[in-house]
Amino acid sequence: MAKENTSMYIILGLLEHEDLSGYDIKKKIDFMISHFWEIGYGQIYPTLKTMEENGMITKKVSETSKGPEKNLYSITDSGREVLKEWLLLPEAKEYTKYEILVKLFFGKLVSEEENRKRIELFQERHLQNAAIMKMFRTNLEQVLKESEDHLYYYLTVLFGEKIYNAYIEWAKEAEELLGKKNENDNLHKGDNE
Amino acid sequence: MAKENTSMYIILGLLEHEDLSGYDIKKKIDFMISHFWEIGYGQIYPTLKTMEENGMITKKVSETSKGPEKNLYSITDSGREVLKEWLLLPEAKEYTKYEILVKLFFGKLVSEEENRKRIELFQERHLQNAAIMKMFRTNLEQVLKESEDHLYYYLTVLFGEKIYNAYIEWAKEAEELLGKKNENDNLHKGDNE
DNA sequence: CAATTCATGTAAGGTGTTACATGATTAC
């Protein structure tokens, strides 16, 4: 058995709620979870296979009236136990890799324009992400008034929004700082003329 | 050759500034870079080996008066070129994995106490990180007044501080939301008595 | 004299990504 295998627990968690195919699982993850944990098909299908072999889930081939045939998976009691045990364990610390910061860290080696462009693109990407999260949050808030079923989902969306906003704020400040540097450069240029 | 191999470029970037041993490289990364990109010895030593084979760096064994012998690496012109080319490429999007959010997403399956405890620990960890970043930033600001040599380093520290603060803010709000839920629960409890 | 730090490295295994392969159905 694997050591961590968070993908497996994500699949278990989703199946605890409803029966799903590998394809469905991917869609759910992309929509609700991918902002803090991405998984590809290359991980999902093999994992489903070993999970079935280990008795955590069962497969039934569903002959839908239309479309290709689906493998529908259901969680077993054993799977439910494995999931709950895992949920009680302390989690590993978050795992973040920001290639943009590595490149910026060595920013002296390229032109300032290059660095500024990089930060702008980063900011644009995350303005979009922040907008998506805000939309999700607003929709969820309507639903939360009636029942708190989605409270934990809401917490993850809130997290996403906060982080993306922090990215955007940083990008603004970073651009200002580079701009200030430019002004100084120009002043000094003026001194020498 | 590898496809991305960001570790390699980090090593090149550090060697562009000064000659270092594998051990030195690890220390530098831990101190300045690990907040956005971690690397272990298991990656550094093998990478140095292949980099030497590919002519990006050269090794000289330094017989220091005291302590064990060191392998000091220097970047070559070829290595410098490889680094600069990479610095001009657009970066991959950031890679983040938050196991805590996965566990929270399925938070309904465990007790609320469990979830609250989790968030508190997360917050404590990042209060410490934020404090470290603030200290770094304050120190760097003193230096920046004299020369802007460390401006790019400063930008990465600023990033760290913003992100850790966003984590902390989120944790506060999340705790409040869980608390509010509790109050509601108690109210409903009262209704039924 | 015991623990920590300095210093280098290997082996094994787990994790994750990318590319490839296939084929039916649906929407334009």
Next chain:
DNA sequence: GTAATCATGTAACACCTTACATGAATTG
């Protein structure tokens, strides 16, 4: 009819972590 979506899967490889192994020197 062509492009996109539905649906499943494999193979290769790149990446990264962990554990192990060794031994000298320094610090308390």
